[in-house]
Amino acid sequence: MWLTDVAVKRPxxxxxxxxxxxxxxxxxxxxxxxxxxxGTYSWFNNKEAKASSHFGNPKAGKLEQFVxxxxxxxxxxxxxxxxxxxxxxxxxxxxLNDNQVNNIVRLLLALNKLEGISLTLxxxxxxxxxxxxxxxxxxxxxxxCPGKPIIEQRQTILSLASSSLKGQMGDFPIxxxxxx
Amino acid sequence: xxxxxxxxxxxxxxxxxxxQVASSARVSSEDGGPVYITIDGQEKQIAPLGYxxxxxxxxxxxxxxxxxxxxxxxxxxxxxxxxxKTGLLRRIFSAKFEITNVQRAESASGKVAYLVSMxxxxxxxxxxxxxxxxRGRVFHEDSASFAAVEKGRFTVNWxxxxxxxxxxxxxxxxxxxxxxxxxxxVLKPKPAPKNTRNPG
Numbered sequence: 155m156w157l158t159d160v161a162v163k164r165p166x167x168x169x170x171x172x173x174x175x176x177x178x179x180x181x182x183x184x185x186x187x188x189x190x191x192x193g194t195y196s197w198f199n200n201k202e203a204k205a206s207s208h209f210g211n212p213k214a215g216k217l218e219q220f221v222x223x224x225x226x227x228x229x230x231x232x233x234x235x236x237x238x239x240x241x242x243x244x245x246x247x248x249x250l251n252d253n254q255v256n257n258i259v260r261l262l263l264a265l266n267k268l269e270g271i272s273l274t275l276x277x278x279x280x281x282x283x284x285x286x287x288x289x290x291x292x293x294x295x296x297x298x299c300p301g302k303p304i305i306e307q308r309q310t311i312l313s314l315a316s317s318s319l320k321g322q323m324g325d326f327p328i329x330x331x332x333x334x
Numbered sequence: 335x336x337x338x339x340x341x342x343x344x345x346x347x348x349x350x351x352x353x354q355v356a357s358s359a360r361v362s363s364e365d366g367g368p369v370y371i372t373i374d375g376q377e378k379q380i381a382p383l384g385y386x387x388x389x390x391x392x393x394x395x396x397x398x399x400x401x402x403x404x405x406x407x408x409x410x411x412x413x414x415x416x417x418x419k420t421g422l423l424r425r426i427f428s429a430k431f432e433i434t435n436v437q438r439a440e441s442a443s444g445k446v447a448y449l450v451s452m453x454x455x456x457x458x459x460x461x462x463x464x465x466x467x468x469r470g471r472v473f474h475e476d477s478a479s480f481a482a483v484e485k486g487r488f489t490v491n492w493x494x495x496x497x498x499x500x501x502x503x504x505x506x507x508x509x510x511x512x513x514x515x516x517x518x519x520v521l522k523p524k525p526a527p528k529n530t531r532n533p534g
Contacts, residue, residue, distance in 0.1 A: 204461075205457065206456065226499075230456075231498075232499065232502040232503070234499060235499055295432070295456075295458070297364070299407055
């Protein structure tokens with residue numbers, strides 16, 4: 155599925171497994187690119203990279219979708235079949251800026267509606283909700299990703315999403331159509 | 335001093351001086367930290383940052399992985415060789431993946447090479463390279479692993495992209511292809527590609 159209400163469709167040509175996602179999906183995993191959105195998209199299109207993510211979240215502008223949510227992106231090794239992934243532009247230790255937070259809130263609301271992903275904190279591979287790369291330990295790789303500031307921002311993201319769901323905020327309309 | 339006495343003294347001296355070999359090597363933290371080796375029971379720091387370390391060449395050399403550049407989320411790493419006797423350090427290989435193992439191999443004619451195993455943090459596939467110390471990488475294969483290493487040769491197994499998740503869950507997976515390589519052939523310098531430009 156391409157979530158064109160909340161993300162710009164920007165498919166990559168390689169580095170994912172067709173129809174590889176296992177439902178019910180556990181949740182969304184936050185990553186840090188250790189670089190720029192442009193460079194990450196370019197690397198994911200290189201067959202030698204052996205890596206990708208479902209979404210890319212730039213510091214400015216709309217969320218981008220690189221991989222169909224029916225397909226398995228190659229982002230966190232053993233966690234790949236059960237989790238969707240979003241690569242955030244920036245470096246380890248950075249915080250997400252307002253644009254990036256808003257993009258993820260919108261994405262979470264869409265995934266909550268379309269995939270039943272719960273608006274809860276996930277802190278281990280067996281959990282459900284909004285997780286982060288290093289929660290998977292060695293089996294998921296990259297023990298520093300995405301860094302403490304972003305891990306701590308998850309609570310803010312979930313609060314914003316929950317408020318929007320309860321109709322207390324108008325900034326994050328729940329997508330209703332055009333989910334190709 | 336008579337030559338015979340001198341030679342005898344030299345032999346006794348050599349037998350008393352302990353060989354400069356490392357009995358073990360370690361990195362202080364799994365997430366990276368100073369690299370230590372042990373010589374004659376004494377621990378010594380040889381590098382401020384490493385991720386994994388291996389004693390090779392009967393303790394005369396220590397290989398360790400350290401920060402590199404590039405790759406998925408900047409996971410690229412570099413392999414250094416530390417000479418225990420001289421303290422000299424050499425960078426022998428850089429990869430865009432995490433280094434998971436370094437082992438010494440010897441060809442039938444006695445040439446030494448290092449077999450490097452790697453793993454990417456996205457798909458979770460393993461990748462391999464053969465490093466000739468004076469020349470650098472002379473052989474590499476993605477989505478492959480060293481299945482066996484014997485005197486003078488090694489065997490490589492290849493796997494499909496969809497196999498890696500099953501291999502991660504310790505399922506038994508048959509390789510798609512398996513091939514044995516002669517290390518002397520791998521280390522043989524390849525002729526430079528011919529210039530295909532029209533000289534006219």
